[in-house]
Amino acid sequence: xxSIAPYRRPYWNTQPDxxxxxxxxxxxxxxxxxxxxxxxxxSEVTAPVFGYDDVKPTDSDLTRQHKGEPQGERIVVHGRVxxxxxxxxxxxxxxxxxxxxxxxxxxxxxQHDAPIDPNFTGAGRALTDAEGRYRFMSIRPGEYPWRNxxxxxxxxHIHFSLFGPAVVSRLITQMYFPGxxxxxxxxxxxxxxxxxxxxxxxxxxxxxxxxxxxxxxxxFDIVLRGREATPMENRR
Amino acid sequence: xxxxxSTSQTIxxxxxxxxxxxxxxxxxxxxxxxxxxxxxxxxxDGDGKPxxxxxxxxxxxxxxxxxxSPEDTQARPLxxxxxxxxxxLTDDAGAFRFRTIKPGPVPGxxxxxxxxxxxxxxxxxxxxxxxxxxxxxxxxxxxAGDPVLSxxxxxxxxxxxxxxxGDGVLEWNVELQGKNETVFFDF
Numbered sequence: 001x002x003s004i005a006p007y008r009r010p011y012w013n014t015q016p017d018x019x020x021x022x023x024x025x026x027x028x029x030x031x032x033x034x035x036x037x038x039x040x041x042x043s044e045v046t047a048p049v050f051g052y053d054d055v056k057p058t059d060s061d062l063t064r065q066h067k068g069e070p071q072g073e074r075i076v077v078h079g080r081v082x083x084x085x086x087x088x089x090x091x092x093x094x095x096x097x098x099x100x101x102x103x104x105x106x107x108x109x110x111q112h113d114a115p116i117d118p119n120f121t122g123a124g125r126a127l128t129d130a131e132g133r134y135r136f137m138s139i140r141p142g143e144y145p146w147r148n149x150x151x152x153x154x155x156x157h158i159h160f161s162l163f164g165p166a167v168v169s170r171l172i173t174q175m176y177f178p179g180x181x182x183x184x185x186x187x188x189x190x191x192x193x194x195x196x197x198x199x200x201x202x203x204x205x206x207x208x209x210x211x212x213x214x215x216x217x218x219x220f221d222i223v224l225r226g227r228e229a230t231p232m233e234n235r236r
Numbered sequence: 237x238x239x240x241x242s243t244s245q246t247i248x249x250x251x252x253x254x255x256x257x258x259x260x261x262x263x264x265x266x267x268x269x270x271x272x273x274x275x276x277x278x279x280x281d282g283d284g285k286p287x288x289x290x291x292x293x294x295x296x297x298x299x300x301x302x303x304x305s306p307e308d309t310q311a312r313p314l315x316x317x318x319x320x321x322x323x324x325l326t327d328d329a330g331a332f333r334f335r336t337i338k339p340g341p342v343p344g345x346x347x348x349x350x351x352x353x354x355x356x357x358x359x360x361x362x363x364x365x366x367x368x369x370x371x372x373x374x375x376x377x378x379x380a381g382d383p384v385l386s387x388x389x390x391x392x393x394x395x396x397x398x399x400x401x402g403d404g405v406l407e408w409n410v411e412l413q414g415k416n417e418t419v420f421f422d423f
Contacts, residue, residue, distance in 0.1 A: 004345065011240050016364035023246070025362030028282035029412050031420045036388050038368065038421035042342050043355050046305035048295065048321035054258070084239050097254030105250045109289075123254050159247070159254055165307065167295050167355050168423045170366065174245040188245055191364050197243045225241045 005227045006040035007168050008084055014197040022187040024148050045166045045227075050093040050127065059125040062098075062138040070120035072101025072139035074215035077175070077203065081132045081162065084226030088132025095161040096136060097123045103142030103156075112144050137215065143182055155182035155189065164224040175220045176202045244365035249289050251359065252325060261324050263296075263336040265317035270299025270337030274405045275371070275398065278330040279358065282413030286330025290360035292410075294322040294334060294371075301340030301349070310343075338373060344383045351378035351385065358410060368423040371408050372397045392419050 018030035038044065063070055077096075081089045099105050099122065102114040106121050122141075126134045141156050157174040164170060176183060183189045183202070192198055200223075209217025264272060279287040297303045297320060302312035304320050320339075324332035341349035351372055358367040372379050374397055379385055385393055395418045398408035410418045 014240055015244055018363060020364055023364065026364065029360065029362035031417060032413050033417050035420050035422035038384065038423045039345055041344050041350065042303065042308060044423065046303040046307045048319050049305060084241055086239055095254045097250060105253060107250045107253055109249050161254060167357065170357055171242060171244060172247050172359055172366065173242050192243050196238065197240065200238060201243055222242050223239060
């Protein structure tokens with residue numbers, strides 16, 4: 001067995017802590033005991049492989065899952081998935097989910113008094129291509145209230161779940177929209193100290209992807225953890 | 237563009253919308269070699285209440301100690317149809333469940349075998365990033381020499397070892413806080 005190059009540990013202040021009291025639900029769910037530093041063995045640097053048996057090409061169009069057209073503003077969300085070494089990450093599974101244009105999730109727990117859209121479920125899947133690219137067609141999600149603090153509203157966002165080439169590169173994140181005035185008030189968006197890291201969660205308007213008379217284009221690139229250059233045997 | 241890893245965000249309360257299509261609670265296809273087991277558990281928060289909105293994902297080798305991943309270059313057989321990945325979304329009682337086979341030992345960093353284990357990744361509302369832990373198997377002599385278990389303070393190791401609940405049934409609970417807080421890893 002060849003020796004194993006570990007994945008890089010997170011750069012200072014670019015990943016959230018578990019306990020973040022401004023996000024009220026973290027208080028009774030964050031671990032209180034010290035974490036144990038996990039060496040990256042074969043178990044950590046491997047991950048499941050997904051393919052076109054799992055995902056149909058049509059799964060990436062959230063506007064075509066029902067008989068009618070969903071309400072709202074059509075958007076194209078596309079980008080590349082790279083690792084920290086700048087290499088595209090091909091063939092990985094992305095799963096997204098989001099509220100409808102009125103800010104309502106198609107979920108029994110969501111009691112916000114905004115209409116459900118019978119033509120919009122709000123879930124999609126895609127695989128990255130050989131250059132790490134992905135593309136979804138969807139509807140711009142609405143903002144919505146939640147009960148974290150007085151007058152709390154979530155900025156418009158799309159949830160992204162990604163499998164990387166390793167279990168330790170698995171990532172769930174959220175994509176936000178440029179210019180959203182709610183971002184500065186949002187404990188999720190502000191959960192990391194590094195302002196640049198935070199701003200990388202905001203997609204950019206993309207005129208070249210915008211489809212005339214049909215849909216606005218947005219670009220959202222995602223970086224997964226990359227490997228150290230050199231294997232470190234017996235490193236703890 | 238920057239080449240620092242993207243910031244993690246919580247999975248939030250509406251994870252079912254995005255993840256339910258690929259719930260995999262039965263990992264082992266007919267004919268896959270190995271000891272068949274059922275794993276049942278609950279996720280419990282710091283108030284002792286069940287967590288009804290968690291995604292619990294497992295990743296494991298097959299019974300030969302081979303991962304179905306291109307990163308695993310060991311000359312050991314793959315099992316057709318056995319991917320080694322499971323996903324269970326907790327119910328109102330905070331319960332998750334898997335049917336799988338006991339993995340074989342896989343090598344550690346020094347090349348010596350690790351005790352059979354599952355890598356467990358847990359997402360939920362209230363967590364801004366995933367928890368990573370491992371589940372080990374009861375009555376397994378190799379646990380005593382496992383290189384990762386031995387990094388865990390001795391008095392907390394039991395939180396990573398499932399209990400035998402019946403014939404072919406294991407129980408393993410995840411406690412987020414409290415006296416028996418499960419060991420989580422800085423991954």
